[in-house]
Amino acid sequence: xxxxxxxxxxxxxxxxxxxxxxxxxxxxxxxxxxxxxxxxxxxxxxxxxxxxxxxxxxxxxxxxxxxxxxxxxxxxxxxxxxxxxxxxxxxxxxxxxxxxxxxxxxxxxxxxxxxxxxxxxxxxxxxxxxxxxxxxxxxxxxxxxxxxxxxxxxxxxxxxxxxxxxxxxxxxxxxxxxxxxxxxxxxxxxxxxxxxxxxxxxxxxxxxxxxxxxxxxxxxxxxxxxxxxxxxxxxxxxxxxxxxxxxxxxxxxxxxxxxxxxxxxxxxxxxxxxxxxxxxxxxxxxxxxxxxxxxxxxxxxxxxxxxxxxxxxxxxxxxxxxxxxxxxxxxxxxxxxxxxxxxxxxxxxxxxxxxxxxxxxxxxxxxxxxxxxxxxxxxxxxxxxxxxxxxxx
Amino acid sequence: xxxxxxxxxxxxxxxxxxxxxxxxxxxxxxxxxxxxxxxxxxxxxxxxxxxxxxxxxxxxxxxxxxxxxxxxxxxxxxxxxxxxxxxxxxxxxxxxxxxxxxxxxxxxxxxxxxxxxxxxxxxxxxxxxxxxxxxxxxxxxxxxxxxxxxxxxxxxxxxxxxxxxxxxxxxxxxxxxxxxxxxxxxxx
Numbered sequence: 056x057x058x059x060x061x062x063x064x065x066x067x068x069x070x071x072x073x074x075x076x077x078x079x080x081x082x083x084x085x086x087x088x089x090x091x092x093x094x095x096x097x098x099x100x101x102x103x104x105x106x107x108x109x110x111x112x113x114x115x116x117x118x119x120x121x122x123x124x125x126x127x128x129x130x131x132x133x134x135x136x137x138x139x140x141x142x143x144x145x146x147x148x149x150x151x152x153x154x155x156x157x158x159x160x161x162x163x164x165x166x167x168x169x170x171x172x173x174x175x176x177x178x179x180x181x182x183x184x185x186x187x188x189x190x191x192x193x194x195x196x197x198x199x200x201x202x203x204x205x206x207x208x209x210x211x212x213x214x215x216x217x218x219x220x221x222x223x224x225x226x227x228x229x230x231x232x233x234x235x236x237x238x239x240x241x242x243x244x245x246x247x248x249x250x251x252x253x254x255x256x257x258x259x260x261x262x263x264x265x266x267x268x269x270x271x272x273x274x275x276x277x278x279x280x281x282x283x284x285x286x287x288x289x290x291x292x293x294x295x296x297x298x299x300x301x302x303x304x305x306x307x308x309x310x311x312x313x314x315x316x317x318x319x320x321x322x323x324x325x326x327x328x329x330x331x332x333x334x335x336x337x338x339x340x341x342x343x344x345x346x347x348x349x350x351x352x353x354x355x356x357x358x359x360x361x362x363x364x365x366x367x368x369x370x371x372x373x374x375x376x377x378x379x380x381x382x383x384x385x386x387x388x389x390x391x392x393x394x395x396x397x398x399x400x401x402x403x404x405x406x407x408x409x410x411x412x413x414x415x416x417x418x419x420x421x422x423x424x425x426x427x428x429x430x431x432x433x434x435x436x437x438x439x440x441x442x443x444x445x446x447x448x
Numbered sequence: 449x450x451x452x453x454x455x456x457x458x459x460x461x462x463x464x465x466x467x468x469x470x471x472x473x474x475x476x477x478x479x480x481x482x483x484x485x486x487x488x489x490x491x492x493x494x495x496x497x498x499x500x501x502x503x504x505x506x507x508x509x510x511x512x513x514x515x516x517x518x519x520x521x522x523x524x525x526x527x528x529x530x531x532x533x534x535x536x537x538x539x540x541x542x543x544x545x546x547x548x549x550x551x552x553x554x555x556x557x558x559x560x561x562x563x564x565x566x567x568x569x570x571x572x573x574x575x576x577x578x579x580x581x582x583x584x585x586x587x588x589x590x591x592x593x594x595x596x597x598x599x600x601x602x603x604x605x606x607x608x609x610x611x612x613x614x615x616x617x618x619x620x621x622x623x624x625x626x627x628x629x630x631x632x633x634x635x636x
Binding site: 233 | 480529
């Protein structure tokens with residue numbers, strides 16, 4: 056791994072930091088940075104705090120109990136708008152991961168969908184269309200859960216439903232549940248399905264409680280998932296600390312990009328002080344040997360989580376604009392183009408990403424907005440700037 | 449409305465809110481059925497444990513406006529940030545009807561905060577007592593092991609532990625832990 060010459064970096068304003076995360080597999084960059092000594096290498100003494108809800112994490116950031124945290128990609132924008140909870144101007148200069156979610160329905164519903172033509176391993180559209188047929192034939196109402204109102208989970212779930220002409224507001228009910236309650240609620244029949252991050256899909260699959268109908272990747276290839284969030288106020292007072300934090304996490308993401316390290320990461324995450332779960336529940340999504348249902352074979356999904364590849368860390372402003380547009384649509388909120396642009400520019404800080412990338416000698420995109428063109432394979436945007444496929448269902 | 453999965457604390461909050469002249473319409477231990485409860489009771493203020501995993505659920509209900517004709521916000525923009533920070537530090541969060549008198553809400557928060565703080569203190573004391581008890585057991589075990597292995601009496605074993613503690617600048621509990629870890633293994 057790259058050795059960082061700390062003397063080139065401006066001195067950190069603060070070295071003891073509290074970082075928040077949620078009990079999900081894609082908290083990996085934070086845990087890896089801690090356990091591989093990357094924070095320490097950058098002169099940071101980081102304590103990781105597992106939080107029980109996104110609301111909790113946001114509030115602790117807003118009042119300064121936490122210095123920084125892993126956040127859902129839309130959350131810094133929603134927090135800046137003060138939707139649903141405490142308001143604070145937020146900044147992100149680093150995306151932590153792409154993909155990582157899946158849509159799972161109960162084993163019983165999955166059987167019905169299969170009879171109606173669902174073949175989710177091959178096509179997420181087939182399972183969405185099967186669900187539409189099921190909704191037309193069955194008079195029972197359907198409830199699906201997402202882990203947060205303003206999350207890529209909700210957005211992906213709505214896109215998946217819409218791809219088959221299902222109206223997510225009229226044809227069924229979408230509720231919010233904490234990730235940890237998803238599998239149990241599915242088993243008890245409180246909900247019929249959910250869209251959530253790992254390992255909660257794999258846990259449902261391994262117990263035969265649910266079967267995956269679409270991976271997040273199938274719904275939208277290489278969609279941003281989690282970011283590193285801090286308040287604007289904190290960033291203004293700790294720019295050098297923030298830089299070191301981003302560098303440490305970028306190194307962790309590079310480490311996680313190596314296939315050989317993924318199983319080691321699963322071992323780290325499994326520990327009682329982190330996710331406190333059996334390692335076999337964390338392996339499927341990290342290794343990419345994924346299973347859609349208990350009795351189906353393993354399929355190779357190397358991009359189930361993307362860390363450190365395809366410019367995964369770059370906080371595209373075009374992505375932020377589309378996340379914000381989706382949130383506004385859900386809220387029935389109108390925003391002018393100028394308003395949206397201003398909020399995105401203030402929150403998604405591409406300049407901060409480039410600053411850290413320069414210290415690491417990494418290539419980075421020169422543009423803040425991704426050109427609107429679909430790619431079915433990995434492609435080179437500029438020399439050394441490789442981007443992943445970006446097709447949407 | 450009070451939402452707290454720690455039953456004792458919820459009861460404490462309910463009693464003191466009632467004593468302060470507020471009517472607690474409902475005390476819930478989890479967010480299941482929360483929407484129904486909100487529609488039924490139409491609470492002006494919801495007091496919820498900061499560490500409740502159900503806060504995202506509650507916020508999702510406050511966002512979906514067709515369920516709630518009156519907007520429910522977390523604290524109020526009018527409250528001062530120090531007050532909010534203090535509430536959060538004590539573990540209290542509050543969602544309120546935005547049209548409500550902020551001073552009234554502040555009183556509710558203060559009452560809840562006091563109860564949360566005294567509950568946390570009680571829990572801290574309990575934890576302390578438990579740790580002290582465990583420490584004492586550890587020292588006793590170390591004494592017994594050392595006495596057996598060195599063929600000395602318990603009094604001398606304790607003196608030895610104390611000497612080791614002073615020489616190494618470690619606590620008696622730390623030394624006892626090391627003794628139990630090394631000698632305990634040989635024993636079993």
